[in-house]
Amino acid sequence: MSVVIALLPIILIFILLFFFKLSSLRVGVLSLLAAVAITALYPYYHIRPDRLVHASVQGSLTAFVAAYVLFFGILLFHLMNSVGGIQTIASYISQVTRDHSNQALLITAGLSPLIESTSGFGIAFMMVAPIFLSLGFSPMRSALLGLVSLLAVPWGALATGTVIGAGLGGISLHKLGAGTALLSIPVFLYFMAAAVGIAGGRAALKRRWKEVLLYAAVFAASMLLLNQYVSVELAGVLSSLLTLAIGISVMMVPGVGAKTGKAAAEMSAAGEGQGAAMGVLKAVSPYVALTVLIFISRLWTPFKEFLESHAVIRLPAYSFSMALLYSPGFWLLVTCLFTVLVFRINGGVFLNCLRKTLKQWVPFTISTAAFVSMSEVMAEAGMTALLAGAAGALFGSSFLLVSPLIGGIGGFLTGSNTGSNAMFIKLQIQTAGQAGLPADLIAYSQNASSSHSTMACPSRVMLGASLCGIQSEENQLLKTITLIAAGAIALIAFMVLAISLM
16 A cells, blocks of 8 residues: 555656646646645655655755756757847758758757757757758658657756756766766667658668768767766767767768859858858857867866855755856856857847746746655655565566666656656666666666657647647657657667676
C-alpha cells in the first residue's frame, strides 16, 4: 500500500497531462500539493512542517538556477528575432543551397541547435518550423522537421536542464554532460537521417548519405569532446556553430550545393528586409560574443576565481550556493546588452521583448519550482527511497533497459528535460543503487532519454500543428513524431546496454 501511495503524485502527473491536458504550470502545482497532502494524511510518510517547508524552499532554490539562465536566454531570442537576425541566417542558408535535403540538414544540425542551446524552452522549434514553411516545405514536413531539429535539448539554455539534473542527482555536471553526449551519438545520426528522409524521402537519403554522416560526425564528435574537455554549458553553442560553418563550407563546393558567380552575388544581396542587411556575420555575432565571454570566464583562472567569489548567494541551511557572475545567466545578460548596442534596439522594442520574455518565463519558473519541490518533498518523506527499492527488487539488472523508458515518458509528458529530471532522476539513481547498477550510467540515460523525447510532447505537437496550419492532421503528426522519438529511446537503451557490458 505504501508503494501505491508514493506513486500517487507521479500517477497524478500522467492523468492531468495526458487525460485532462492541463498546462505544465497547473500540473506542477497540483502534483506538489498532492505530495504535501500525502505527508500530512498518511502517517508512514509524515514529516514535520519545518522539514516540509525546508524541502519546498530547497526545490525552489534549485529551480532558480534554471530560471536565472532561462530568462536571459529567452530575452536574447526575442531581441535577435526583433532585428531579423535569425531570419538573416535562414535566408543565407536558402541562398547557399536550393536543395531541400541540404537545407534540412543545415537547419536541423546547425541553426536549430544554436537557437535551442542559447534560449532553451523549445523556442528553436517555434522559430524554425515557419522557416521551413518559407523555404517551400509542406506544412506537415515543416512541423515534423521543426520537431526533429530539437536534438540539442540536453544543452538547451546553456545546459540548464542538465545542470538541474546534476544537482538533483548528486553527479558532477562534467560527467553528466559527457555521458549524455556519449549516449546521444547514434541519436544525432538518427535524427539527421530522419530530417533528410522527411525532406526528400528515401531517394534523398540515398543521395545525401555522405552529408548525413559528415554532419552527424562533426556534431557528435564536437559535442563529446566539448563536454569532456571544455564546457558543458558551451557544448551546444560551439557544436552548432562548428557544424553550421562546416556545413556551409561543404555546400559551397561545386557539385554539392554551391552557388558561384551570379548566385554568389545574389547571396551577398540577400536579406534586404528589416535588419537583414546586417549580413550573416553580424547576425551570429551575439552567439560568438557569448561563446568568447564564457570561454574567458572558464579558462582564465584569476578571472574565474573573481567571478566565483563575488556576488555569491550562500544559504548554508539549504546547502545552496550560487555565484551570480559565474553563472551562464550573467553572460547571457551581457550578450543581451551587446545585442541591444550592436543592433541599436530602441527602448520600445526592448520593452516589447521584455514583456514577451516574462510571459514565457513566469509559467516555466513556477512549474519547474513545483516539480523540483515535489521531488524534494517525496525524497524527504521517504517516498523516493521506497519506490527505488521496489523498482530495484522488481526489475533487477533489467532496469538498465527500463531506465530510458522512464526518462522518455517524463520528457514526453512534460516537454522538458528539467521537469523530467526533477520528477525522476533521484528515483532512477536510487533504484540503480538498489539493483547494483552504475548510478552514473543511469543518470546519463535519464538525462538523454528525457531530452530526446520532448519533441513528441503532446502540447508541443499541438503547437506545431497550429503554427503550420494543420490542426486537422494533429493526430497524424503526434503519431509520426512519437514513433521517431521511440526510435531514439531504443537507441539510448542499446547504448546503455552496450556500455554496461564493456
